[in-house]
Amino acid sequence: MDKKTLIIANWKCNPLTRKEAEHLLKVINGGIKLTKDIEVVICPPYIYLSGFNLKTLNFILGAQDCHWEQKGAFTGEVSPLMLKDLGCQYVIVGHSERRRYFGETDEIINKKIKAALKARLKPIFCLGEETKDTFDSEGKQLNEMNLIVQEQLEKAVAGISSNRINDVIIVYEPVWAISSNNGVSCSSDEAMQARLFIKKILSKLYSRRLAEEIKILYGGSVTAKNSSDYIKKAGMNGLLVGGASLNASEFIRIVKGVYEISPRF
Numbered sequence: 001m002d003k004k005t006l007i008i009a010n011w012k013c014n015p016l017t018r019k020e021a022e023h024l025l026k027v028i029n030g031g032i033k034l035t036k037d038i039e040v041v042i043c044p045p046y047i048y049l050s051g052f053n054l055k056t057l058n059f060i061l062g063a064q065d066c067h068w069e070q071k072g073a074f075t076g077e078v079s080p081l082m083l084k085d086l087g088c089q090y091v092i093v094g095h096s097e098r099r100r101y102f103g104e105t106d107e108i109i110n111k112k113i114k115a116a117l118k119a120r121l122k123p124i125f126c127l128g129e130e131t132k133d134t135f136d137s138e139g140k141q142l143n144e145m146n147l148i149v150q151e152q153l154e155k156a157v158a159g160i161s162s163n164r165i166n167d168v169i170i171v172y173e174p175v176w177a178i179s180s181n182n183g184v185s186c187s188s189d190e191a192m193q194a195r196l197f198i199k200k201i202l203s204k205l206y207s208r209r210l211a212e213e214i215k216i217l218y219g220g221s222v223t224a225k226n227s228s229d230y231i232k233k234a235g236m237n238g239l240l241v242g243g244a245s246l247n248a249s250e251f252i253r254i255v256k257g258v259y260e261i262s263p264r265f
């Protein structure tokens with residue numbers, strides 16, 4: 001089983017010029033190293049994915065989305081096979097911003113995960129609740145996280161067989177903690193609860209062994225300050241980093257922090 005810790009950068013719709021993108025990639029590439037225990041995946045906008053000498057990279061390329069069909073009359077879409085051809089190994093699927101702004105449903109996400117697997121890409125599937133768990137007047141937890149996460153997970157993996165499921169990377173990304181500039185963050189304890197819950201569902205859907213093998217990452221306002229806690233305390237197999245991945249020195253600090261806590265360094 002591949003035990004590599006994954007650190008994934010999601011640049012979203014940034015930066016605005018190729019020059020800036022190339023500079024960012026160059027600085028990040030120079031600040032990290034290829035290791036057998038940690039894999040760094042950078043997911044820039046599609047337009048910056050081409051033209052790399054893959055042999056010189058200390059990171060792996062990923063995309064932020066793909067279409068569910070391999071080819072055809074789908075104006076504006078990008079096929080997973082095109083991404084594979086450019087050297088991508090991963091693709092983010094089902095990000096909450098795709099759900100919110102582009103109307104992606106669980107059914108669409110399921111089709112995209114299957115299409116990515118068919119093209120031999122590893123889907124980075126994001127799930128998470130919109131708002132923090134709520135409690136009733138007697139203080140009883142209404143389990144919003146559990147209900148939403150369970151539904152999203154079950155629908156996303158529907159029809160995916162046991163021999164493909166461990167190519168799917170699952171990211172617990174509570175929407176309320178994404179790009180949080182008002183100080184709301186997901187604690188390592190909350191992240192751990194979510195990880196254990198996801199494992200429980202995976203055990204039911206597949207098996208205990210597979211639930212142990214499938215990587216579960218955390219995403220949402222990760223910084224150099226909190227990154228190691230999500231791995232050490234919450235037991236996550238890696239991180240999905242948005243805003244902080246656009247700052248080369250911050251992102252390199254996140255990666256280096258993970259080198260430091262990796263047992264095999």
Ligand code: PEP
Nearest residue numbers: 178179219220221242243
């Ligand atoms: C994201 O949206 O995937 C993400 C992780 O964003 P941020 O780190 O900015 O919260």
